[in-house]
Amino acid sequence: MNKLNELTIAEASKKLAAGEITAVQLAQACLDEIAKRNPELNAYLEVFDDVLEQAKKADERRAAGESHPLLGIPLAVKDNILIQGRVASAASKMLEQYVATYDATVIKKLKEAGAVFLGRTNMDEFAMGGSNENSAFGPAKNPHDESRVTGGSSGGSAAAVAAHLCLGALGSDTGGSVREPSSFCGVVGFKPTYGAVSRSGLMAMGSSLDQVGPITKTLEDAEILFDTIRGKDPLDSTSVDPEDLKSQTSNNKRIGVPRHLFKEGIDQDVLERFEASLKKLEGQGYELVDITLPSSPLALALYYIIMPAEASSNLARFDGVRYGLSLKGSSLIEDYAKTRGEGFGPEVRRRIMLGTYVLSAGYYDAYYGKAIAARALLRKEYNDALKTLACIATPTVPSPAFALGEKSDPLAMYLADIFTVSANLTGNPAVSVPMGTVERGGKALPAGLQLTAAHGDEAALFVVGKALE
Amino acid sequence: MISKEEVLKLAELARLKIGDGEVEGLQKDISSILEYVGQVSAVQPQGETFLSDSKDSPFGLHTVMREDLPRLASGKAGVPTPVLGEREALLNAFPTREGDFNVVRKIIQKDE
Structure with missing residues (x-):
């Protein structure tokens, strides 16, 4: 039998329901593996000291007759999602000591279900980055090769799932922050439709892009987590009733492939894994259709206008006055500048300045104005294409995990997001599913295949994704 | 490339204290990112708008209002x-x- 921490959520849930194992045993198995591997992987920034007590309560709830697929399941939570009474630092010095004063809606729902929280996971500071190297507390490392990055920004969550330091995890995805590290770590990373899951209690980065999403070992597990956390929430006015999103459910077996995007910049062996996976789908009765998304080559450029613009506005709240780091200069304006200058790391400061630039009076029309026009076009192209398709398929990332320290140029780092940003710009749901491994330096490194579906059609992602497993 | 003065002005607008040693790197990084994202200047708006009060707008966004209570x-x-x-x-x-x-x-x- 597998070690308990190596079970999927669905498997563990069955064993718990049958009384074969207890939540305490399950949590202990995860804690043992964390003690063994976390010092090297740095996936968790903090492991909570009451994990076994939480697990004991879950066992008591079950003994009292409660049941839920997540009752007693140990999960990891990205450090930008608030759990009342616990530190939530967003891997930033700005919030190193900040204690959350309320539960994020997703946490409230998981608590009601009876999930056990193991700890908070490492990430790029304020979710800005694709490698986890922007964490103020050192990068998480890839369990498949510790000299390589986990991807980011939800790198700690992806590494924790891949190394069985938890059964599943929550991440957040603004431009691929759930899917890209999942691709690098060989796990399932799921970004729901914009508005499907409440963001109340998720630290805001790009508010028109952000979504909370599960990182899991299987699609079935992603579905269990998604079904638990989804739903309209009065505390997030962008959240949508699942019924309102249901309209587009597609039952066809057509998969769109935008081959015009694969002409350059993709590693040959990643492309081979991708083609092999498409063959597998064909073998199961799926039809592959060549599609063109004319605005897609612009997606990354408009993302790196819209995201910093929104992030620079959202991060204006960190002023050292009400909470978080507070440093003193010789005047109020110097207090702000000192707090923000020293509290934020280099990438966060770079994006705030970039956002400030594209929103400034003389440049607004040339950058932000053009970007939102292009965004509307991109969304229309996806909507039109998905009218007759179940999903659109691409590689998740053009390459496997790169080495720590390999990408020092910020723009080179941004290029890893080339296939993931579109779903955030258009609001479509998307998932990264493992598609085998490629070899680098004698190590087998995972690569992911990304599926994108119509708004509200998460069901298509689960059906097609499971066909790939 | 954007100038040293522009970087300092941006830092001031963004309420960020940056070190003297950082200015040159920021000039280089911000310039190369701006050059890349400048591709959007070729976009011709085709009547699709980002925010519309109609639920049927191509972007699908509409203003959410609630009672002022x-x-x-x-x-x-x-x-x-x-x-x-x-x-x-x-x-x-x-x-x-x-x-x-x-x-x-x-x-x-x-x-x-």
Whole structure:
């Protein structure tokens, strides 16, 4: 039998329901593996000291007759999602000591279900980055090769799932922050439709892009987590009733492939894994259709206008006055500048300045104005294409995990997001599913295949994704 | 490439103190990113708008309004409940707390 921490959520849930194992045993198995591997992987920034007590309560709830697929399941939570009474630092010095004063809606729902929280996971500071190297507390490392990055920004969550330091995890995805590290770590990373899951209690980065999403070992597990956390929430006015999103459910077996995007910049062996996976789908009765998304080559450029613009506005709240780091200069304006200058790391400061630039009076029309026009076009192209398709398929990332320290140029780092940003710009749901491994330096490194579906059609992602497993 | 003065101006607007040693790197990084994202200048708007008050707008976004009344966590209007933290927890988050007050810098000064 597998070690308990190596079970999927669905498997563990069955064993718990049958009384074969207890939540305490399950949590202990995860804690043992964390003690063994976390010092090297740095996936968790903090492991909570009451994990076994939480697990004991879950066992008591079950003994009292409660049941839920997540009752007693140990999960990891990205450090930008608030759990009342616990530190939530967003891997930033700005919030190193900040204690959350309320539960994020997703946490409230998981608590009601009876999930056990193991700890908070490492990430790029304020979710800005694709490698986890922007964490103020050192990068998480890839369990498949510790000299390589986990991807980011939800790198700690992806590494924790891949190394069985938890059964599943929550991440957040603004431009691929759930899917890209999942691709690098060989796990399932799921970004729901914009508005499907409440963001109340998720630290805001790009508010028109952000979504909370599960990182899991299987699609079935992603579905269990998604079904638990989804739903309209009065505390997030962008959240949508699942019924309102249901309209587009597609039952066809057509998969769109935008081959015009694969002409350059993709590693040959990643492309081979991708083609092999498409063959597998064909073998199961799926039809592959060549599609063109004319605005897609612009997606990354408009993302790196819209995201910093929104992030620079959202991060204006960190002023050292009400909470978080507070440093003193010789005047109020110097207090702000000192707090923000020293509290934020280099990438966060770079994006705030970039956002400030594209929103400034003389440049607004040339950058932000053009970007939102292009965004509307991109969304229309996806909507039109998905009218007759179940999903659109691409590689998740053009390459496997790169080495720590390999990408020092910020723009080179941004290029890893080339296939993931579109779903955030258009609001479509998307998932990264493992598609085998490629070899680098004698190590087998995972690569992911990304599926994108119509708004509200998460069901298509689960059906097609499971066909790939 | 954007100038040193522009970088310093941006830092000032963004309320960020940056070190002298960082300016050159920021000039280079911000310029190369701006050059890349400048591709969008070729976009010709085709009547699709980002924000529209119609639910049928191509972007699908519309302004969400609610009644101008305090409301419960349930979403219904009524007496507000402290959904975003208890008073004591919020007071404890203050960088410098004195009693139930947040100590901030005096910003109004007497003319000399």
